Amino acid sequence: MPEEHDIHDASIPLLTDTLVLGNPLRARASAAVFAGAPVVTSAASGPAAAEDGLLAHDADALVERLRGRCLTWLTGDGRNVIEARCNAALQEHTHWLVGHVSREIGLALETELKGWVRDAVREELAARAGHPPAQS
Incomplete structure (x- = not known):
């Protein structure tokens, strides 16, 4: 059984996958597709629009940090938790x-x-x- 997940296996979605609207279970697009997409903000102009853009940027940074933490946990302590639960179920x-x-x-x-x-x-x-x- 391989130790690492095959990142090229399209049958299993990863945290790094960006799901496409319409069919979130199967349709995926690369992050490059959305890299040039504008951040959707409210129709308001002035400070409110800038604040929404800043919040979207902060949310993206938070998501990226959480993704990194989740992957680190799943390859470390999380793996131990999963193994312990599998062993308990097997027992x-x-x-x-x-x-x-x-x-x-x-x-x-x-x-x-x-x-x-x-x-x-x-x-x-x-x-x-x-x-x-x-x-x-």
């Missing part, structure tokens, strides 16, 4: 499976034991009576 499933198999084997053995005990009793009774044991 829980293993315990359930062992219990299920044990019950199934117990039921099968119970049926077999009845036949074994019945055969052993017949053999013992036949040996005491001096007759050859009956075949079942």
Whole structure:
């Protein structure tokens, strides 16, 4: 199993993907498409428009910092959390499976034991009576 995610695998969206409006689940565009796009601001002019542009720039910087932190966490402590939860789920499933198999084997053995005990009793009774044991 590869340690790194294949960044060229288009089937799995990444945090670096920019989703296209219309079909956000499948349609993606590169960041270069949006690099030259103007920042959408309110129709107001003057200080309000500049403030909206500044907020959009601040939001972009915040998103970039959060993206970096998320990727760092997912490759460090986050990976450990995911591994621990996967191990716990695997352990829980293993315990359930062992219990299920044990019950199934117990039921099968119970049926077999009845036949074994019945055969052993017949053999013992036949040996005491001096007759050859009956075949079942």
